[in-house]
Amino acid sequence: MLPVVPERALLELGRTEGGPDTLRLLVRDQHTRRLLLLRAVLDAAEAADAGVCSAGARGRLLEDWALLEEAERTVAPSASARVGAEAGTYGPVRAGLLHPFIGPWARHCLRGLGAAGGPRAERDTRELNRDLGYFGALAAVAAARSGVPFEVRLTARDGVLTLPSLGSLRTNVPGDTQVRVVHRRQRLTLGQVGEADIVVHLQSGIGAWSCAAAWTPAYALPGLLPDSDPVPLDDLDPYRTVRGGPRHHALSGPVTLDDAERKRWLHAWSGTASALGPGGEHRLAEALSLLRCLVPLSAPPGSEPGGRPGGSCSGTRREAFGAVLSTTPPTPTTFAATLVHELQHTKLSALCDMLTLHRAGPQARYFAPWRPDPRPYDGLLQGAYSHLALADFFQRHALATAHPAHRDSAWAQHARYQEQVRAVLPILVGSADLTAQGRQFVDQMVAVHERLAGRPAPRGQAARAAAYVKAARALWTQRRAPAE
Incomplete structure (x- = not known):
């Protein structure tokens, strides 16, 4: 049964606007759908044939879920629930489960778990195990942010272990490998066979720091307004762009930013709120309400004479509500227009999930x-x-x-x-x-x-x-x- 959309909200959205109540309605519905999607992954894993999801993989998924539940119990109820209807702030467990990239991750898992029983290609089994292993990293981050001590083993993918919202570890081997992760007193100890342990210190907000060169912290841009939450600029998460499917005709691929590119992002971003203002207060309001994450893209090839990269592109993904993908913005006004453009797609897609x-x-x-x-x-x-x-x-x-x-x-x-x-x-x-x-x-x-x-x-x-x-x-x- 589709949720009820008040006529006022429908008319506001038809005008490309949306008051606080309307934007909260869209966000609330998308978050409900995200939690239902996660439940669907757990149910699909439970029901899957052993040839699709092994008993070991299923058991590990349940262990990760139990760690999440412990983290949820550990955090005070006031921190686990939503704090401030307009701010959209959540405790560490809900914040992790509602991150935009959980949507594409869950859909990728469901495709793998929905495969017919019987013999499967080794590549398909490996890919599904990788997908399910990402949930372990998510649970570990939520537990660490909640203060729960634990010791788990996580699998680095192609030599990289990504801990969502914290950062990534480059391992000493290029393929998939096990990493021991121990959390005690706001410190993660990451261990690999034949290598010295790496200590990562948690901090409030996005990112965690370490002296080790193999660790790359997650990065966030300041809030659009002085009192608003930082916005992750995520160039680490393996689910930040389409995997295993056709790419949008105009979008380039993901990129890992260097310091110079991060400065260019910060320069444009610092003026974006001011550039949004003259275009209408509602444009800034919808960015504050709907934008959860930015994904940097490389410049599309062939956008300059000679096939050199130099153009720009941007996009959204319906399954990754709250994420905007974009090449490095040249100016604040250009990026403000990008946000206006892409957040309309976000609003309309969310509305179309609620009604026909x-x-x-x-x-x-x-x-x-x-x-x-x-x-x-x-x-x-x-x-x-x-x-x-x-x-x-x-x-x-x-x-x-x-x-x-x-x-x-x-x-x-x-x-x-x-x-x-x-x-x-x-x-x-x-x-x-x-x-x-x-x-x-x-x-x-x-x-x-x-x-x-x-x-x-x-x-x-x-x-x-x-x-x-x-x-x-x-x-x-x-x-x-x-x-x-």
Whole structure:
């Protein structure tokens, strides 16, 4: 049974907005789904054939779960429960289970556990054991942060043991290997055969420090506001990007940052809150409520002449609620726009988990001015929704700034996004596949577009935007025309 979405929340989201209650509704529902997904992994492991999940792997999963339960009991109830409805702060156990990457990890496990019984390729068995072993690292981190003493053995994957939110250990062998992990009094001792022990000191927040060169601490950017939580900039977690599936057409791969790249991230991030402000207070509010993690990407190849990397890209993953993937942002305003864009996808995907907006099929047949390929109706809706928010964001910027160059740039961006949305709204509105709630949602998008049209861009900017969309449509039509 789908949860109830109040009409007020539906209308707010249709306007690409969302008040505090609406954003909390989305977050709460996604967190409930995450816990149910975790339960599904445990149930699937229990029910799996021995040829799929061995008794040893199943027993280890239950031991890890027991360690989590002990950590939950150890922490005072006030720390385990949510602290502050708007802050979204959790105790260490819930915080670990609700981290964005638990979603893709759980779905990867379910695919492996759902395999048919009988003989399995050695690679498949090894991969499933790796996936289930990640839960042990998660349990160990939660227990350590809760103050529970323990000693466990964890498996490093391809020579790297990742402890989520703490950091990673590069082992002395390149393949999969066992690491003894002991926690006592806020210190982790990591032991490998034939190597001296490495001591890691826990600290509050993200990261843990060690003098050992083999240890890389997790990294976090400061909170968007002085009193908000730090935001992890995660270049360590093995589940931070798609594994074993097709990659989004425009996304590059993950990257491990060096000090120079981290400084560039910090420089852009430090001005992001200020850049979000002129675009509307609700844009900063949704970033504070929904953003849980940033994943750095490498620059896509071929984005500069000669095939050299140098462009940019960003994205979200529906199963990793709260994570935004992005190349290094060049400026705070650019990254603020990236967050506006990607968090609309986050909001709309979360809403679509709660109700049905349309019943259109997956056939890719619609023109979208922001993509060279045909789009299905759902993809068209997602793209128009995020571009409508960007049109609003840049119009507000243009109206708020007194700097001529910044104003011209903002109007140009606004005009392009406004024209792109205008080109596809008739398709969205005219669909017979919209549900009653879907029609309410799309009608609100139309109302926002009409409101924005009441303060149009300068004539030259608008003309260039119209010409751009016209050229994109002509090229799209030419590519789809049958060869003579």
